[in-house]
Structures are given as C-alpha cells and as structure tokens.
Amino acid sequence: MTDTASGTFGDAAATWNRRFEGDGFLFGTEPNVWLSEHIDVWPTGGRILCVADGEGRNSVWLARKGFIVDAFDIAEAGVAKAYRLAARAGVTVSFTVADCDEYPWQLSAYDGVAAIFVQFAAPEQRRRLFNRIAASLKPGGALILQGYTPKQLEYGTGGPPFLSHLYTAELLRAAFSELDVLELSEYEADVNEGSGHKGRSALIGMVARRGQKLT
DSSP states (O other): OOOOTTOOOSSHHHHHHHHHOSSSOTTOSSOOHHHHHHGGGSOTTOEEEETTOTTSHHHHHHHHTTOEEEEEESOHHHHHHHHHHHHHHTOOOEEEEOOTTTSOOOTTOEEEEEEESOTTOOHHHHHHHHHHHHHHEEEEEEEEEEEEOTTHHHHOSSSOSOGGGOOOHHHHHHHTTTEEEEEEEEEEEEEEETTTEEEEEEEEEEEEEEOSSOO
16 A cells, blocks of 8 residues: 555546546436435435535435535536436536635535545645535534545545545544544445446445534
C-alpha cells in the first residue's frame, strides 16, 4: 500500500464531466445502501442536503420518500442527468452546480446531510467540507456518511486511488468531534452501484447527530 498523500484529481470539474458523459449512470440510479438503511434518523418530510450528489441517484430517491432535498455537484453533466432523473420520477430537487467551496452553505439549515462517497477531497479541502457539513445541520439534525477505508486500495473496486483521501474511524471521530456519533462501522461488503462502484469493498459508515443546543 502506497501513501499517495499528494494525489489530486487535477481539474475536478473536467474529470467528473468526462466520467458522467454519455447516457448511462456511472453509479446507477438506486440509492446507496447505507443511506437507505439509516434514513429513519431524519424526520419525515425533513430538509436534506445531498453533498456532491453526481447524477442524482440519492437525492431523487430521498425526494421520492417525501423529503425536501437540496443537492449539488461540481459536474454540469451529472446535474443535467439528475434533473432528468427527477423529472422521470415526478419529483422536485433543488440542484446546484458548484464545488464544495463555492456552494452557498447555510448555517443550521438542514435536518439531515447525506455525504456518500465524497472522497474526491484532499485533506485540506476535506477539513473545510466536513466543517461546513457539521455547521449546516440544525440542532438535532443528523449526518449520514459512507466512504471507503484504506483497505479499499487492495480491492480497487471504486473510490480514489489516494490513501490520503480514504477514511478511518479515528479520522471521522476527530473531524466530527462536535457531533454525537450514533453509529460508526468499518466493514466489507459486495457493492453493486453501476460500473463505478462494483465488487467487494472496504467500507465505513457513520451516522452522527448535532446536539439540541449549538455550542
């Protein structure tokens, strides 16, 4: 295993626009399993933000479940597909084309945030992103997060090829120290999310809640 701590995706918008070009859905159209198994942490009809939502599989599914959903992604091609997916499902999602630093984050605005495989972020950008995610939660709001652990480099079935971008339990506990961790699990599973995430994978999932009083 090599520590490629300096690894980056170069021009991120161009990279993801290329990955999302064509008619197919890189990560499929079904929701992430960890997300679908944990949405009961959010109030019915709550306001949810989907971070780096790509082609819309998670945001559209959440809208179908009755949530009020905002979502953003850096790739225009991905957001265009997300609009089409929402129209096909007969739901409305507020989509924005933006990266994590440009997005107009709102403080204490969301009942929930979904951060599913947002591992494009190198450590410094990840610090900013995680701080903004935590700050965007209402008191009592909850984060549902899924990512890959360093062992994923052995599998190569999805995710970034950079060790510095991968998550450990210790990293997540430290990054979200102001939240109350409800569940944090490192595990392996067979993933079937389009061609982008396919096969045996080393995963980590977290559910964490902001306290009822902001500090």
